Amino acid sequence: MATLLLLRHGRTTANADGGLAGRQPVELDDTGRAQAVAVGARLAGLPLAEVVSSPLIRCRQTLDLALPDLPPAVEDGLIECGYGEWEGQPLKKLAKDPLWPVVQLHPSAVVFPGGEAMAAMAGRAVGAVRRWDADVTEKHGAEALWLACTHGDIIKAIVADAMGLHLDHFQRIVADPASVTVIRYTPTRPFLIRLNDTGGDLAGLVPPKRRRRPRKSAATSSDAVVGGGAGTT
Structure with a gap:
């Protein structure tokens, strides 16, 4: 299967002000624009077969x-969670809401007032990336790289699914602005290659040239490398 790079958008005015943007049309601030340029330099040269974006x-x-x-x-399936009445509110204010500890500790039970269930958010986001991954693999081959730009909670939900974690554990995952998270899906299970990477060299994600008779490896199969392997070079 192909390899997915999940890119979180750069910092926004809402991030800087401590607010919950939700689906509001907030834009990148100066820091966010600089982050986007910097991550572009890191992505330069990667043979991306497809690039997909949240509509925001x-x-x-x-x-x-x-x-x-x-x-x-x-891809509408990658849009931010529908936070309903929470949208646009300061996080300091929301932290006093009785729903806040549920969001933190039992998110699978949360339905935001006037908004979306977190479980529904996770389901449609995971479904979207898995559909795209299958399509990219069919069109471009199992060694293809593709990128999806989306939001923090969306990325955390996709990572939780890839790791086989219940949604109630997804708040343990971090996805910073302009970070890159990499997942490789296989026929039986996904592999989390990188998480919340904000500065590493991404060149190692480019698959090596195939030999005439490619040998089976963890990069192309569902088997994990016992002992951890040599990594990418």
């Missing part, structure tokens, strides 16, 4: 700066 402007701005020559396909 902060993701599209991030990709415009990071990958200006690769116009993205818009």
Whole structure:
């Protein structure tokens, strides 16, 4: 199966002000624009077969700066969680809401007032990336790389699914602005290759040239490398 790079959008005005943007059309701030340019330099040279984006402007701005020559396909399944009445509120205020500890400790039970259930958010996001991954694999082959630009809670939910974690554990995962998280799906289980990477060299994600008779390896099979293996070079 193909390899997915999950890119969180750069920092926004809402992030900087301590607010919950939700689906509001908030834009990148100066720091966020600089982050997008920097992650673009890290992504340069990667043979991305497809680029996909949440429909929200902060993701599209991030990709415009990071990958200006690769116009993205818009995927509604990657839109931010529908926070309903929480949207646009300061996080300090929301932390006093009786729903806050449930969001932290039992998110699978949360339905935001006037908004979306967190379980529904996770289901549609995971479904979207798995559909895209299967499509990219069919069109471009099992060694293809593709990228999806989306939001923090979306990335955390996708990672939790890849790790076989219950959604109630997803708050233990961190996805910083402009971070890259890498998942490789296989026929039987996914592998988490990188998590919340904000500065590492991404060149090691490019698959090596195939030999005439490629041997089976953890990069192309569902088997984990016992002992951890040699990593990428």
